[in-house]
Amino acid sequence: MSVGLEHYLVVSVLLFCLGLMGVIVRRNLLVMYMSLELMLNAANLALVAFSRFTDNLDGQVFVFFTITVAAAEVSVGLALIVALYRKHRTAHVEDLTTMKL
Amino acid sequence: MQDVLFYTLAFLTLVFGFLVIANPFSRNPVTSAMFLVLTIVSLAGLFVLLHAFFLAAVQVLVYAGAVMVLFLFVIMLLDLKAEERRKIKTFGVVGGLISVGAILAIFLSSLLHAPLGAAESPGLEGGTVSLGKLLFTRYLLPFEIVSVLLLVAVVGVVLLSKKDLR
Numbered sequence: 001m002s003v004g005l006e007h008y009l010v011v012s013v014l015l016f017c018l019g020l021m022g023v024i025v026r027r028n029l030l031v032m033y034m035s036l037e038l039m040l041n042a043a044n045l046a047l048v049a050f051s052r053f054t055d056n057l058d059g060q061v062f063v064f065f066t067i068t069v070a071a072a073e074v075s076v077g078l079a080l081i082v083a084l085y086r087k088h089r090t091a092h093v094e095d096l097t098t099m100k101l
Numbered sequence: 102m103q104d105v106l107f108y109t110l111a112f113l114t115l116v117f118g119f120l121v122i123a124n125p126f127s128r129n130p131v132t133s134a135m136f137l138v139l140t141i142v143s144l145a146g147l148f149v150l151l152h153a154f155f156l157a158a159v160q161v162l163v164y165a166g167a168v169m170v171l172f173l174f175v176i177m178l179l180d181l182k183a184e185e186r187r188k189i190k191t192f193g194v195v196g197g198l199i200s201v202g203a204i205l206a207i208f209l210s211s212l213l214h215a216p217l218g219a220a221e222s223p224g225l226e227g228g229t230v231s232l233g234k235l236l237f238t239r240y241l242l243p244f245e246i247v248s249v250l251l252l253v254a255v256v257g258v259v260l261l262s263k264k265d266l267r
Contacts, residue, residue: 003107005217008151011111013208015118015140017201022122024197030130030176034137035122037168041144044160052151052225060153060227061240067156067163068247072254074168078175079261085179 008049015042029081029091033074040070107150113143130176134169141165153227 019042022035044063051059085091088098117140121133141164148157236244 003104006212007107007111008147009212009217010209011114011147013205013212014115017205017208018115018118018122020204021197021201024200025194026122027193028130028181030172030179030181031122031133034130034133034172037137037164038118038121038140041141041164044156045144045147048148048151048153048156048227051227052153055225057225057227057231057235060156060232061235063153063156064159064232064236065240065243065247067159069250071163071168072251074171075258076254076261078171079258082175082178083261091179091181 005049005053009046012042012046012049015039015045027093029084029093029096032093033077033081037070037074040066103150107147110143110146110150114140114147117143130181131173134172134176137172138165138169141169151227152225155227155229155232 016039019035019038019040022038023032026032026035044066047059047063047066051057051063081091084096088096090096117136120136121140124132124136126132141160145157145160145165148154148160
């Protein structure tokens with residue numbers, strides 16, 4: 001059986017679930033952020049696969065924009081993490097309980 | 102040949118992705134970041150298989166190059182030695198497994214019932230010429246807005262990383 005759209009979508013779904021698992025299980029802020037990147041990449045893979053199999057380049061342009069926005073988002077998010085670390089001296093989510101009653 | 106390449110790259114992507122979130126040998130964030138680089142590189146291989154050559158290059162240059170260097174820089178800036186000794190809570194793992202399994206079941210069942218009859222089109226090539234033409238004609242306004250977004254991100258990062266944040 002030759003590789004079709006559904007194969008790529010299954011890989012994308014599994015990668016997305018791995019990223020979600022990382023966000024839920026890991027408690028280190030930076031590793032959680034990396035898992036978010038994993039989920040974003042899974043969505044990119046699905047978009048590129050759809051673009052290839054429906055003969056339409058719009059999906060690839062969308063992935064281009066996604067990568068750009070992700071780069072901006074990573075820089076802002078890491079700056080926020082650094083600012084948070086300066087204030088609380090920790091990057092562990094269970095220690096960041098300022099908003100807890 | 103293409104099938105063998107697809108299965109190899111997909112297997113590598115999933116294994117490296119798993120090692121990002123749960124490495125049995127090390128809880129060090131640097132190891133996770135390195136495996137994330139490997140995941141991104143094998144994803145770029147999958148993009149090449151899908152004939153998205155420009156995006157494969159961008160993936161390696163921007164993600165594996167710029168974004169991951171930023172990640173490693175912040176990890177080494179923060180010096181997270183004490184984080185490695187923390188225990189992972191069983192409740193969190195069980196709850197995470199249940200919720201992720203439920204979402205996986207929803208995804209896979211919808212994939213099973215979706216009418217995916219599209220055959221692979223031989224003419225489509227995601228090279229720089231075709232992508233650039235589309236980017237500067239139909240997607241010109243989003244392209245310009247993205248440049249403004251990058252400017253906003255630069256200003257925000259400079260403001261956030263000032264010493265006396267009020």
